[in-house]
Amino acid sequence: MPDLEPLKKEAALRAVALVESGMRVGLGTGSTAKYAIEEIGRRVQSGALTRIVGVATSEASDALAREVGLTVEPLDPRPLDIAIDGADEIAPNLDLIKGLGGALLREKLTEMQSRRLIIIADHSKLVTQIGEKAPLPVEIVRFGFLSTVERLRQIVPGGRLRQPGAQPYVTDNGNYIYDAQLRPGSDIAALERELKGTLGVVETGLFLGLAERAFVASPDGVQELTR
Numbered sequence: 001m002p003d004l005e006p007l008k009k010e011a012a013l014r015a016v017a018l019v020e021s022g023m024r025v026g027l028g029t030g031s032t033a034k035y036a037i038e039e040i041g042r043r044v045q046s047g048a049l050t051r052i053v054g055v056a057t058s059e060a061s062d063a064l065a066r067e068v069g070l071t072v073e074p075l076d077p078r079p080l081d082i083a084i085d086g087a088d089e090i091a092p093n094l095d096l097i098k099g100l101g102g103a104l105l106r107e108k109l110t111e112m113q114s115r116r117l118i119i120i121a122d123h124s125k126l127v128t129q130i131g132e133k134a135p136l137p138v139e140i141v142r143f144g145f146l147s148t149v150e151r152l153r154q155i156v157p158g159g160r161l162r163q164p165g166a167q168p169y170v171t172d173n174g175n176y177i178y179d180a181q182l183r184p185g186s187d188i189a190a191l192e193r194e195l196k197g198t199l200g201v202v203e204t205g206l207f208l209g210l211a212e213r214a215f216v217a218s219p220d221g222v223q224e225l226t227r
């Protein structure tokens with residue numbers, strides 16, 4: 001398995017180059033977004049960027065941002081100038097699956113409000129159709145979760161409650177996650193509507209029509225994709 005870390009970092013640096021002083025910045029979650037947060041922190045510490053306010057998409061990113069010296073504020077109704085985040089699948093039209101790290105709800109809340117969503121990833125995340133590689137995370141409420149899982153199985157038969165150990169995985173919002181196995185080529189816009197209309201579902205990891213640009217790094221260099 002080749003080391004993807006330098007590639008993730010390279011993609012992150014390309015995105016951070018778009019951040020300007022005075023911006024309100026959505027801070028993504030995950031092992032790629034981490035490089036972006038660290039780089040923004042470095043630029044703030046060196047004085048290259050000033051008056052940056054970060055809005056974090058998870059408790060982990062909030063903690064990291066503070067650690068690297070960023071000012072972090074909660075999400076409020078003001079728009080963000082830019083958000084930088086990783087993804088689990090990137091389709092050619094920049095539709096995404098996100099949430100394998102469990103942060104999909106806060107990510108969607110934050111990134112819907114951003115003027116620009118920039119995705120950073122290594123080339124392993126590229127797919128020709130959504131559902132090819134990653135499961136689709138669906139955040140569900142804990143109360144009656146077994147009933148919600150049954151309802152979800154009627155819609156997407158393949159899938160399971162995320163349970164890494166003895167207990168189900170719990171999100172920052174105190175919810176559970178159902179990881180659905182999609183059939184590539186299915187109508188994902190219709191699926192999104194159906195899942196969002198399902199009792200017990202809080203949010204899905206489908207990010208459709210949200211990303212403006214993606215920096216995708218491979219051993220041949222960084223590819224810049226636009227919608």
Ligand SMILES: O=C[C@H](O)[C@H](O)[C@H](O)COP(=O)(O)O
Binds near residue numbers: 102
């Ligand atoms: O919940 C997690 C987020 O959606 C991440 O952005 C996504 O899982 C990609 O993470 P990584 O950069 O670690 O592959």
